[in-house]
Every structure is written in C-alpha cells, then in structure tokens.
Amino acid sequence: MTGKVIWPFDPEYEQARQEYNRAINAYPLAIVYCYNKQDVANAIRWSEKHQVRLRIRSGGHNYDGYSTGTGKLVIDTTLMNDIEVDTINDVVKVQAGTRLRKLYEILYEHGYAFPGGTCPTVAISGLVLGGGIGLSTRYLGLTLDSLLEVEMVDAKGNIIVANQQCYPDLFWALRGAGGGNYGVVTSFTFQLKKKVEKITLFQLKWNNNRPARFRFLSVWQEWLEDLDRRMSAFGRIYKQGAYLFGFFYGKPTEASKILEPFLSIPGITFENIEYVDFIEAVNTIANTYPKSEKFTDTGRFMYKHLCEDELRKLINILDHAPTDYNSFIKLYSLGGAVSDVIKSETAFYYRKAKYTMAISSDWEKNDAAPINKEWVAEGFKYIKELTFGSYVNFPYSKLKDYEMAYYGQYVKVLQNIKSKYDPCNVFSFPQSIKPL
Numbered sequence: 001m002t003g004k005v006i007w008p009f010d011p012e013y014e015q016a017r018q019e020y021n022r023a024i025n026a027y028p029l030a031i032v033y034c035y036n037k038q039d040v041a042n043a044i045r046w047s048e049k050h051q052v053r054l055r056i057r058s059g060g061h062n063y064d065g066y067s068t069g070t071g072k073l074v075i076d077t078t079l080m081n082d083i084e085v086d087t088i089n090d091v092v093k094v095q096a097g098t099r100l101r102k103l104y105e106i107l108y109e110h111g112y113a114f115p116g117g118t119c120p121t122v123a124i125s126g127l128v129l130g131g132g133i134g135l136s137t138r139y140l141g142l143t144l145d146s147l148l149e150v151e152m153v154d155a156k157g158n159i160i161v162a163n164q165q166c167y168p169d170l171f172w173a174l175r176g177a178g179g180g181n182y183g184v185v186t187s188f189t190f191q192l193k194k195k196v197e198k199i200t201l202f203q204l205k206w207n208n209n210r211p212a213r214f215r216f217l218s219v220w221q222e223w224l225e226d227l228d229r230r231m232s233a234f235g236r237i238y239k240q241g242a243y244l245f246g247f248f249y250g251k252p253t254e255a256s257k258i259l260e261p262f263l264s265i266p267g268i269t270f271e272n273i274e275y276v277d278f279i280e281a282v283n284t285i286a287n288t289y290p291k292s293e294k295f296t297d298t299g300r301f302m303y304k305h306l307c308e309d310e311l312r313k314l315i316n317i318l319d320h321a322p323t324d325y326n327s328f329i330k331l332y333s334l335g336g337a338v339s340d341v342i343k344s345e346t347a348f349y350y351r352k353a354k355y356t357m358a359i360s361s362d363w364e365k366n367d368a369a370p371i372n373k374e375w376v377a378e379g380f381k382y383i384k385e386l387t388f389g390s391y392v393n394f395p396y397s398k399l400k401d402y403e404m405a406y407y408g409q410y411v412k413v414l415q416n417i418k419s420k421y422d423p424c425n426v427f428s429f430p431q432s433i434k435p436l
C-alpha cells in the first residue's frame with residue numbers, strides 16, 4: 001500500500017477517522033490518503049489481497065457516513081486536489097479530493113462561475129456523482145450537467161477514462177449514481193459555461209415570525225412555477241421563522257422585482273439584495289457553514305402543488321421541532337436548465353422535479369441526538385407522502401427500498417452496469433447498487 005497511511009495507533013487517527021457529520025462514529029482499519037491514481041490502485045489491490053472491505057472518501061460529507069466504516073479500509077482522495085484550467089477551451093480538470101471553496105476560487109480567478117453546491121468543504125466527487133444542486137443550478141444546470149469526462153480506478157485497479165465515446169454506459173451511470181458504486185474516480189473534466197464578474201446575492205429572513213411561514217411556503221411554490229431561470233434559491237423554514245437566499249445572474253433592481261412576492265410577506269427582519277463579485281456571493285453563503293456538526297438530514301423531490309391543508313401540516317411538524325432554529329425544512333429550487341436536459345441522458349432520474357424538500361435537525365450534546373432523530377423520522381414520513389423519490393446526496397439509512405427511491409426506473413440498468421464494471425461488488429456500502 002502506498003500513499004500516506006494512517007493506522008489506529010497513529011496520533012493523526014482520531015482526526016482522520018472523523019466525517020463532517022460528527023454524529024457518525026466509525027473506526028476504520030486504516031485510512032490511506034492517496035497522492036495519485038497509482039496509490040488508489042494499490043489500495044484497491046491491497047484490500048482484495050487482504051480481504052478487507054473498502055470505502056471511498058473525498059470530502060467526508062455523506063450524511064450517513066457511507067464514506068467510512070468500522071474495520072474498513074478508507075481510500076481518501078483529500079490530497080489529490082489539483083485544478084487545471086484551460087481558458088482556450090473553457091474546460092477544467094479537477095482532482096477528486098478538491099473541496100468546493102478552492103474550486104470556486106480558482107475558477108473565479110480565471111473569470112468563471114461554476115454550478116456547484118453551497119458548502120465550502122464538500123468535495124467535488126460526492127457532489128457531482130450524485131447530482132449537485134446549488135445557487136446557479138436553474139441557470140447553469142446540475143453540477144453533473146457540465147461533466148465531460150471522468151478518470152476512474154476500477155475494481156481490479158485498472159484506470160478507465162469514461163466519456164460520451166469511451167465507456168458511455170459507465171459515464172452515464174456515474175452522472176447521478178456514481179458515489180461509491182462503480183470505482184474510485186480520481187479526476188473530473190468539466191465544461192465551463194459562464195464567464196462572470198458580478199451577480200446579485202439575496203438573503204431575506206423572517207426571524208421570530210411564525211405567521212410568516214405559511215405565506216412563505218405558499219409563495220415559494222407559486223413563485224417557482226414561472227421563475228426567471230437566472231435566479232436560483234434555497235429556502236429554510238423553522239419553528240420561529242423562515243429564510244430565503246440565492247443568486248440572480250442580473251442586477252439587484254430586477255432581482256427585487258422578481259422577489260416581490262417574498263418581499264411583501266410582512267415582518268421581514270433581514271433584507272439584503274446586493275450586487276457583488278461572484279466569489280463574494282459564494283463565500284458569503286459558504287461562511288455560514290460550521291467546520292463540522294452533528295445532524296440528521298434527508299431530502300426528496302417535489303413534483304406536486306401542495307394544498308393549504310398539506311402546507312399547514314408541514315407547519316405543524318415545525319411547531320413540534322426540538323429546537324427553535326436548528327430543526328428545519330429545506331427547499332432547493334430546481335427547474336430551468338435542469339429540466340432542459342433530456343431525462344435519459346444521465347442517471348439523474350428526478351430531472352423534472354420542481355424542487356427538493358429536505359428535513360434536518362442538528363444538535364450539540366450527544367444526549368439530544370434521539371429527540372432530533374425522532375423528529376426527523378416523524379417529519380420524513382409525511383414529506384415522503386408528498387414527494388416522489390429521494391436525492392441520493394441527501395441519503396437516509398431508514399429508506400426501505402433505497403435503490404428505487406434514489407434511481408427510480410433506472411435501477412435495473414444501473415445494476416447491469418454494476419455487474420459489468422464491479423461484478424464482485426468490491427465497491428459496496430449499506431445503500432450501494434447491487435450487481436445482478
């Protein structure tokens with residue numbers, strides 16, 4: 001085995017075994033920080049030779065800790081984080097362990113926007129292999145919609161380059177169902193779609209304003225119906241209020257007009273609509289994330305229009321939340337460029353959804369974990385009734401038929417591709433795709 005290998009007796013082990021979600025508590029056999037693809041191949045071969053199961057980790061942000069496991073060999077790509085920008089062809093090659101903050105910053109230095117997610121420490125790998133929804137999504141598409149090529153180490157330790165021409169079935173599967181299932185991706189090549197300087201960042205809050213929540217939810221779903229695709233937004237509703245934030249690829253005066261239905265909800269406590277450098281907008285939202293947290297969270301795809309009774313039931317769930325501000329329902333806008341792409345082009349099944357609806361709760365002291373988890377589990381039962389499938393990047397260990405929930409009618413095709421590229425199920429975790 002090559003690379004930087006951390007064993008349980010090493011002083012770095014305690015830190016190295018941690019995931020972003022500190023509620024996950026696994027004790028891997030070893031963690032190998034790979035410097036290059038050969039280290040990845042060696043780790044895969046070592047695990048086969050020693051009959052040790054492996055897990056793949058890049059940013060370590062999987063909600064349920066599927067990138068680690070007690071007794072497993074964790075193949076970690078954190079140290080593989082080079083970025084090569086080709087400004088002639090508007091293309092970027094990104095190594096697997098690259099975190100989003102670095103990617104946004106380097107790309108912005110060359111004048112490009114990028115349709116990634118909002119958390120700065122999420123790695124490109126998990127994000128793009130499952131989809132990638134953020135505040136540029138309606139304008140520039142999912143993160144995976146910009147993907148041109150991947151380089152991957154397979155179950156035998158061979159290096160495969162997959163794109164539309166070479167291994168097109170694998171390339172298809174990796175775009176939506178790739179996280180941990182088919183091999184260790186070592187780099188991604190993306191088409192850069194947009195040069196950008198300034199955009200409008202908006203943040204609207206209704207704190208200590210419980211009545212605003214119902215209006216917020218009703219406005220949200222009406223508003224998305226014919227929303228200008230230059231605008232993408234995330235919403236959050238909690239026991240004591242609501243919060244909307246997002247990006248608009250245009251000027252603040254136009255943004256304010258589009259946001260009018262929200263601005264007319266009484267009792268706004270914070271309103272900021274400003275024209276800033278793209279990177280400042282990205283970092284303002286990124287800086288709201290902690291370095292780590294203890295949480296449970298899971299999310300689904302919304303297709304239907306909710307009636308008043310359904311909206312009230314959602315508010316009722318929030319009224320019974322264990323915390324005032326840290327237990328919430330999250331909404332991520334979809335549509336626009338996401339629904340332009342022909343559904344069968346990638347393995348991202350829920351392309352025509354209007355938005356995602358997630359339920360989340362975080363806590364500090366371990367003894368608060370059960371009440372938070374129970375609230376999410378109860379709330380999720382109702383959200384499941386309203387929605388149509390789960391976002392694989394917002395996974396949930398309690399899903400019964402998880403393959404169907406994440407991949408819909410694509411399950412059989414994905415299982416076939418799994419049988420072709422990983423017949424011995426080397427790449428497995430509690431919710432992995434099973435070979436046929």
Ligand SMILES: Cc1cc2nc3c(=O)[nH]c(=O)nc-3n(C[C@H](O)[C@H](O)[C@H](O)COP(=O)(O)OP(=O)(O)OC[C@H]3O[C@@H](n4cnc5c(N)ncnc54)[C@H](O)[C@@H]3O)c2cc1C
Pocket residue numbers: 020055056057058059060061062063066067077096116117118119121122123124125126127129130131132133134178179180181183184185186289393394429
């Ligand atoms: C605080 C926070 C904010 C988030 N914000 C957003 C958001 O704005 N938009 C959004 O869409 N999602 C968001 N997510 C979800 C995020 O996209 C997923 O958690 C994503 O899978 C994390 O990727 P990772 O590489 O950091 O995590 P990891 O835990 O390292 O990996 C996630 C999954 O991908 C697999 N994997 C990792 N690296 C590789 C690789 N190189 N090759 C093959 N498989 C690999 C792992 O085995 C695991 O199954 C957020 C998550 C958190 C915790």
